[in-house]
Amino acid sequence: MQRDDYITRLGLTPHPEGGWFKETYHSDDRYFALESHGQRYRYTSILFLLAAGHPSHFHRLNHDELWFYHAGDPVTVHCINADGTYQTVTLGMDLAAGQVPQFCVRQGTIFASEVADTADCGLVSCVVAPGFDYQDFELFTQAELLAKYPQYGPAIERLAFKTK
Incomplete structure (x- = not known):
């Protein structure tokens, strides 16, 4: 299946951070x-699709978020951890290449995700516990992140919005 097939068949809509999503479950x-x-649900779950040129931009949650790979191209999650270190994890099923089928983004981590420019799309699920609420969501601009983390300039310039 291609990007538009997933979007149509799964009923996905644009997400404010980038990509397409649909909430599938909550407690x-x-x-x-x-x-x-x-008040928060104990957990929430979404289907989340990323496509070439349509990344999930740098943001932060105040709860852990579990990512589960399902289909399509590998999805790379870029993390600026709470201690300021940078990490990437690629979700996919090529275990020999270091890909993993699931990953936990810890609360307080600033993170973004993408598929390669040559890819079509990657489909994952994300589970947040306690449940996701936009009040617990912080989106960052390039200027905000570059002021604090200039050493990660190329990733920030590619994966953070210029303005909110």
Whole structure:
């Protein structure tokens, strides 16, 4: 299947950080999440599609996010960890090449993701616990990130929005 087939057949819509998504599940109950200062589902899950030229731009969540690879081209997650170190992890099924089928982005990590420019698309699921809420989501601009992490300039310039 190609990008547009996935988007149509799965009912995906554009995500504010980039790519396309659809919420698929959330817990039946909610609770008061101290770190969010509000009511949250215990978990939420989305299908998430990235395509060449349509990355997920640098952002941060205040909860862990689990990523699960499903289909298509490998997806690379770029992380600026809480201690300022940079890491990439590629989701896919070519284990011999170092790809992994799942990965956890820890809370507080600034991260973005993409497929290669020569790729069509990659399909993953993302599960956030406690559940995702836009109040727990922070999107970054190139200027904000370059001021703090100039050593990661090429990735920031490619994967962060110029303006919000």
